[in-house]
Amino acid sequence: MPTDTDSDIPSTADARPRHIAVIMDGNGRWANKRHMPRAAGHKAGVNATRRIVENSARYGIEALTIFAFSSENWQRPEKEVSSLMSLFVSTIAAEVKKLHKKNVRVQFIGDRTRFSDKLQASINESEALTAANTGLKLNIAANYGGRWDIVHACRNILESVQGGELSADEIDESLFSRYLSLQDMPEPDLLIRTGGEQRISNFLIWQLAYAELYFTDALWPDFADNDFQAALDWYAGRQRRFGKTGQQLAQENTASTPGRQVSS
Numbered sequence: 115m116p117t118d119t120d121s122d123i124p125s126t127a128d129a130r131p132r133h134i135a136v137i138m139d140g141n142g143r144w145a146n147k148r149h150m151p152r153a154a155g156h157k158a159g160v161n162a163t164r165r166i167v168e169n170s171a172r173y174g175i176e177a178l179t180i181f182a183f184s185s186e187n188w189q190r191p192e193k194e195v196s197s198l199m200s201l202f203v204s205t206i207a208a209e210v211k212k213l214h215k216k217n218v219r220v221q222f223i224g225d226r227t228r229f230s231d232k233l234q235a236s237i238n239e240s241e242a243l244t245a246a247n248t249g250l251k252l253n254i255a256a257n258y259g260g261r262w263d264i265v266h267a268c269r270n271i272l273e274s275v276q277g278g279e280l281s282a283d284e285i286d287e288s289l290f291s292r293y294l295s296l297q298d299m300p301e302p303d304l305l306i307r308t309g310g311e312q313r314i315s316n317f318l319i320w321q322l323a324y325a326e327l328y329f330t331d332a333l334w335p336d337f338a339d340n341d342f343q344a345a346l347d348w349y350a351g352r353q354r355r356f357g358k359t360g361q362q363l364a365q366e367n368t369a370s371t372p373g374r375q376v377s378s
């Protein structure tokens with residue numbers, strides 16, 4: 115009997131994600147385990163961030179979007195928030211020139227207006243310095259929330275409508291996407307979340323609609339080269355159906371090159 119089961123269908127093996135999003139979670143627990151202050155966990159997390167940026171560039175990943183601080187993280191104890199803010203300033207100062215040398219384009223997403231003038235200035239400078247770079251697109255989500263992103267898009271769309279540049283019947287999914295953060299790059303193909311939690315925590319709620327979700331118990335400061343490789347290997351075995359059937363994909367795959375991904 116002919117089967118229509120997905121197990122018969124070749125996976126998108128050797129397919130690499132073009133865009134990876136990462137929820138870098140577990141810094142606090144990493145520090146707690148060592149009887150260290152949470153701030154030490156965040157500091158240790160910077161090394162893991164440097165590693166994933168280097169690995170993404172090495173593997174030819176087009177875009178990497180990392181969640182550094184959520185719009186909800188302001189609710190943490192003031193001491194932790196202020197240590198994170200200082201860490202952002204010092205990390206940007208220490209890393210941006212190196213990133214620039216590696217041809218990385220740095221962009222921040224999120225509402226930066228709540229940050230200190232000093233942090234806003236270093237964010238703006240890092241973006242300006244690396245704006246023309248053509249390598250990895252590194253997006254840093256800082257004071258970012260997926261719901262904020264959607265509301266912000268709605269406001270801008272409304273302004274365009276009120277300004278007469280746009281009419282309501284022109285608003286569709288594709289137009290809406292262009293008003294959101296990351297509008298100039300492919301949507302994330304793979305989401306990695308460390309720290310064992312299996313939730314989105316108000317990250318890119320629109321843009322992750324069709325991402326493959328990879329959860330690992332590794333705490334962010336421990337996330338090593340082989341963990342990144344494991345996530346890529348897992349991704350390569352996924353079959354991305356985008357609403358189609360496995361059989362349709364098999365037919366499309368035989369008609370074209372192996373490893374081809376189906377896009378909408």
Ligand code: IPE
Pocket residue numbers: 138139140141142143144182183184187198309
């Ligand atoms: C993620 O690690 C970093 C930020 C949210 C800034 P956490 O600080 O959330 O670490 P855990 O989840 O408490 O271990």
Ligand code: IPE
Pocket residue numbers: 137138139140181182183184187311313315
């Ligand atoms: C998500 O982690 C935000 C960042 C990694 C910056 P959280 O630790 O804040 O998420 P919850 O609170 O466990 O959902």
Ligand code: MG
Pocket residue numbers: 139140141309
């Ligand atoms: Mg956490």
